[in-house]
Amino acid sequence: MRKNAARLGRRNGIRLAYVPEIQPDELLHSWLGRVAKTNCIPLLSPNSWGETLRSGSIIPDLPTDLLNLMNWLSDDSPYSSVQQLIDLGTMYPYHRSFLSPERHAEVQEKLLHGDCTGLKTLLGRVANGFGANPNLNYCTECVSEQIKTNGHSYWCRQHQMPGVKVCVKHHRPLQTLATPRAVGEFLYPPVEASWMCNSPSASVTQMQMRFARLNNELLSANLTPIDVPTRIRAYADEAKIKGYINRNGNVDKAALANALLHHYDNFSGLAFRERLLSSRSMPLAWVHAMFTRSAKSQHPICHLLMIGFLFTSVANFMEKVAGIRTSSTASYTPTVGDSLLTEMEELEQALLKDLSLSCREVAKRLQLSITTVVSRRRQLRLPISSRRKTVSIDDIERIKQSLSLGTPVAEVAVALSTSVSTVYRIRSEFADELERATEPNAKVQKDRDALRSLIGTNRELSINEIRSMNPALYARIYRNDREWMQEIMPRRKAYVSSDRANWALRDDKFCGILDKFVLEFLRNKNRGQLTYALMLNQLPEATVRNNLHKMPRLNILLQAYVESKPAYSRFRVRNAVNALRNSGSKFSKSAVQRTAGIKNWTPELDACLNRHLEIIL
């Protein structure tokens, strides 16, 4: 061993007489304990290890200040780098893949340089309710084997995952030792099989085994952090493929939660069953939280249950993640209401707006075609250097202007001496804008329709007359849509000015319409009363009402045709008499009254009836 004076000084004069080999899957905590023990380093003295592993910095599965430890160990370190120390000697890989990259950076900082203050909170152990201080676990079979092979036992990482209650290798329930409370104290692994407490060996269920295997898979996969949108997308895509999709195209989280619960047999036999089932607000709230980008990270237990349900294995999940990482931007298809896509959109926008990047560069990064990037940049009204040679921004504006005036594409192309395909491309790129420019919105369209129909049914009227028929409508269009109004109204101005003398013409025309209608109406044996309102209904009502004094013949005709209530009753009596005669029934006053359906019989009607009877009898 190469030891210089400076290093010896840092070690406070402690010489490591023997450096034990670290075992496969051994916790760093376990190895350090063995180092301390074999070298007789007083564990509780703050002057010895205390300077190396800062006082209070020892969480058995997540030791901190590791860079300092690495320096201190120097050539005696069991691993060649501090990253290996973290990856192979701590439980951090179990948490890491489910932390956001930002959170990961904070944790990594603590593991390398800091003390353990706040580490459990950072990892979400405190808030998640799956236990912030996990006890150390061991398998009696494993301990026996270790002692037989190496002469000593050690703490295995794969036995330390929260919720894992069985040894996958031996199918045996794990035993537990409470973690030490004393500062800087190491918990030695059990030394003898006989020493170990043998709690009554509960039977190991299939579910527990399945869950333990999944945990082991995660730990040995040694994953790096997965950015949250990618992770959510992996879950969401797979959930939708499996049919947990609602009408809006989003993940049906309630159905997913139900199926997951069923898949794990209500978590029976799993540790933290109560915690998994319940939450303050809603059952299995964590399933819903999996799909939100909240700052609070979910515990690996929750992620593993989700991964086990959706992907069966961690490897399948990672395959999906890898697929999304390489192709997400290329196969980018927006889904309504999918919040994670908005983040991708934001990224895309940021790249598009970064003018220091060429279209080619952006296209490469977003895995889009250059044409697409050019199109999207143009939509954002960003200057495009490479395209300017052929179609300048001014050209585009001119093309847009022509198109918005409704000029056909071919004409625009000829007029502005550009290709038809360029005009088509610009039309599709600015489709929204052009539509806004050419098409009125729904409200305006409704008003236009109303005015059009008003004019259509009152072709003879002047603008003023039309305005008087619906002043509000006229005012609204005049205010908001004057150009259009002037476009459809000018003919009318000329027409009206020369039309003042033509009321006689209208008088004639309306009389003709009225005659025709009344004759037709009176022919109907089952008709109702011929009222003034009914007749006006057949004519441009407002015009007639307002201008009746200008149409004397029509006025007379209306007065003549209108049928009074007594007159209508007489019609009904006559009708009833005819009906009774035609059917050969016996005449009586009550029979006529009944057939005519007249409730209030008057002496007048008596006279009327008698007249009819005289005629027909």
Ligand SMILES: [Zn+2]
């Ligand atoms: Zn075992």
